[in-house]
Amino acid sequence: MKNGNYVDQEIIYLRGYYQEKMRSFDLLTDSVSVCGRNIRFAPYVLFDGNVCVWIPEDFIVMPEKVAKVRYITEYRPSVILTNEQYDENFCFHLLKEEEIQKPIVLDLLIQQMQNTILLHASETVIYEQGNILADKIDGKWFEYKGFTLDEETYNLYFLIYSVPYLLIGAFNCRMKFYDEWRNIVLNLIKYIEIRKQEDKE
Numbered sequence: 001m002k003n004g005n006y007v008d009q010e011i012i013y014l015r016g017y018y019q020e021k022m023r024s025f026d027l028l029t030d031s032v033s034v035c036g037r038n039i040r041f042a043p044y045v046l047f048d049g050n051v052c053v054w055i056p057e058d059f060i061v062m063p064e065k066v067a068k069v070r071y072i073t074e075y076r077p078s079v080i081l082t083n084e085q086y087d088e089n090f091c092f093h094l095l096k097e098e099e100i101q102k103p104i105v106l107d108l109l110i111q112q113m114q115n116t117i118l119l120h121a122s123e124t125v126i127y128e129q130g131n132i133l134a135d136k137i138d139g140k141w142f143e144y145k146g147f148t149l150d151e152e153t154y155n156l157y158f159l160i161y162s163v164p165y166l167l168i169g170a171f172n173c174r175m176k177f178y179d180e181w182r183n184i185v186l187n188l189i190k191y192i193e194i195r196k197q198e199d200k201e
Contacts, residue, residue, distance in 0.1 A: 027054065027187055034180050035088075041188065046079055047094045051167060052193040055081050055090050062086060077170070088181070091170040097163070104166055106140045106159050113157060114142060123147055134190040137162055141189065143182070145175060154178035156185050162194035 031038040042057040062070070062080040070086065071077070077091035097104065110129065117124050125145040132139030141158035152175035160167040169192075171185045 027184065028191070032184060034184065035177050044081065046092055050165065050195055051092070051094060052195065053090070053092070053169075054188050054191050056083070059083055059088075059090070062089065077168075088173045088177075089171065091172075093168045095166045095168070097166070100166060104161050106138065106161060109159055110140045110142055110157075113159075114144075117144065117146075121146060132158065132160065132189055134192075137192065137194065139189065139192075141186070146172075151175065154181070156182065158189050160189070160192055160194060165194050167192065167194060 027041050031040045033039075039056045039058070041054045043052050044055050044059075045052050059081045060083075062082040066082075066086055067076060067080055071080070077093045079092040081090045081092075082088065114126055118126070124147075127143045127145070129140065129142035132141060137160050139158060139160040141156060143154070143156045146153045146155055153172050154175045154177070155170060155172045157168075157170045160169070169189065171181065173181050
């Protein structure tokens with residue numbers, strides 16, 4: 001993104017345009033035009049049935065050899081779902097309360113995540129953050145622009161807490177497509193379900 005009032009006004013316009021566009025779609029039943037292609041979304045069950053998310057129906061699990069190159073840290077997400085070009089990704093990791101070993105305070109965790117990102121990549125630009133407003137879940141999100149060797153990337157991280165689980169999730173894509181994906185992802189995460197044992201039974 002460039003600096004300047006014109007660019008800021010363009011961003012505001014685009015956000016309004018795509019927000020209005022999203023109001024006329026039901027993501028669970030309709031196809032949506034994104035990056036020049038029509039996408040339908042489908043439920044995807046993760047972590048032995050404990051989590052259900054909605055993602056594009058043509059996304060696949062990222063091959064291990066690709067994941068090792070794109071996520072070089074050993075702490076890469078447990079599940080990475082991606083498109084054919086591997087440049088649009090949903091990432092998920094599920095923790096139990098006892099693994100965290102301290103009280104789960106989402107505001108604090110979000111701040112720690114942002115601090116860690118800035119510590120390792122000070123050029124990162126953090127944008128907005130907010131709450132996930134949906135039934136039965138407590139969630140927070142934030143977004144930022146990161147940099148690779150050859151281009152900028154858009155990243156949206158989110159945390160969802162439902163006793164006894166904490167779901168850590170992320171979406172990333174090329175920065176030039178962020179305005180098409182942003183509101184879709186913010187809507188999709190409202191439909192995430194974290195299922196307790198009694199729910200699965």
